[in-house]
Amino acid sequence: MTAPSDIAAWVATAFDHQPRDPKLFARALTHGSHGGGESYERLEFLGDRVLGLVVATWLYERFPTEPEGSLSARFNAIVSRESCAVVGRTIGVPAWLILGKQARDDGAQMSDNVVGDAVEALLGALYLEAGLDAATAFVRRAFDDRLDARSEAPKHPKSALQEWAAAHHCRPPVYSVVARSGPHHAPSFTIQVEVGGKAGGSATADGSSKQEAEKAAAAALLEKLA
The missing domain is CATH 3.30.160.20 (Double Stranded RNA Binding Domain)
Structure with missing residues (x-):
């Protein structure tokens, strides 16, 4: 199993934050198939809400004249599971996922669902340790190209x-x-x-x-x- 100290070194690079509790971030990378302890599900629940708040605030500031419907379309595109998975692959999440053997054999390491969920869980862990400012800084850095990918709000x-x-x-x-x-x-x-x-x-x-x-x-x- 990957040592928490190794995960901490990666987190310091990927999230610009030195973990005080490496085990918290190890949990954020642990899929339910691994067994023998807590999975990332509770942290994912928290991180999903943090991501939503950060992105909603960001869009409100960046597009001051757009109506609610256009902001919602942009929001849904940015926080989608695919978008989170792209960010996760960019920062190297798949290599650090802690999976059960069957899940790994089934390809869960590259699943949009699993990688995207882990990104939200890691964001939840970052929020717990470093607060909203650190979470905001990471989201704005990691999702920036997705925010400005198009001049008009995408239509679902x-x-x-x-x-x-x-x-x-x-x-x-x-x-x-x-x-x-x-x-x-x-x-x-x-x-x-x-x-x-x-x-x-x-x-x-x-x-x-x-x-x-x-x-x-x-x-x-x-x-x-x-």
């Missing part, structure tokens, strides 16, 4: 498909689960979306959660209908 594919259906006098989109596979810690969902009506159609897509698969299916159908 499901919202865009809903609007397309209304504009083309079609029935609202209907989403259904076609299949679910993979282990509990790294599931894969296949979702089909259908827009009924003369101009409508259907598409399917996969994702690591129902929400992400629905988003991907909506995007795929919009591309077909364009």
Whole structure:
């Protein structure tokens, strides 16, 4: 098992913070499959809320004239599981994850769900030890390119498909689960979306959660209908 002192050295580099309690950060990297102690779930719960507060405040300051709907679209894109996973891979989280053998064999080390959850857990640990200012500094540094990735707030594919259906006098989109596979810690969902009506159609897509698969299916159908 990775020594807490080694994790502390990595945290000092990745988060610009020298841990006072290395075991806290080791817990933030421990998946439930490892057994024999606490996992990152409670810290993830906390870190998710810290991330939300930091990003919401950041967006409020950065885009002072945008309405709530546009800010919400930007917010959802930045705090998404995929976004957190990208940040996690950038700072090297997968190499430090503490997993059970089966989870590691199943590829959990590279799962968006696991890596993204660990990023939130690490943020929770950072907040507990160093406070909101340190957490804010890390988020603004690590997520900066995602905040300014586009000049306009992104429109969620499901919202865009809903609007397309209304504009083309079609029935609202209907989403259904076609299949679910993979282990509990790294599931894969296949979702089909259908827009009924003369101009409508259907598409399917996969994702690591129902929400992400629905988003991907909506995007795929919009591309077909364009």
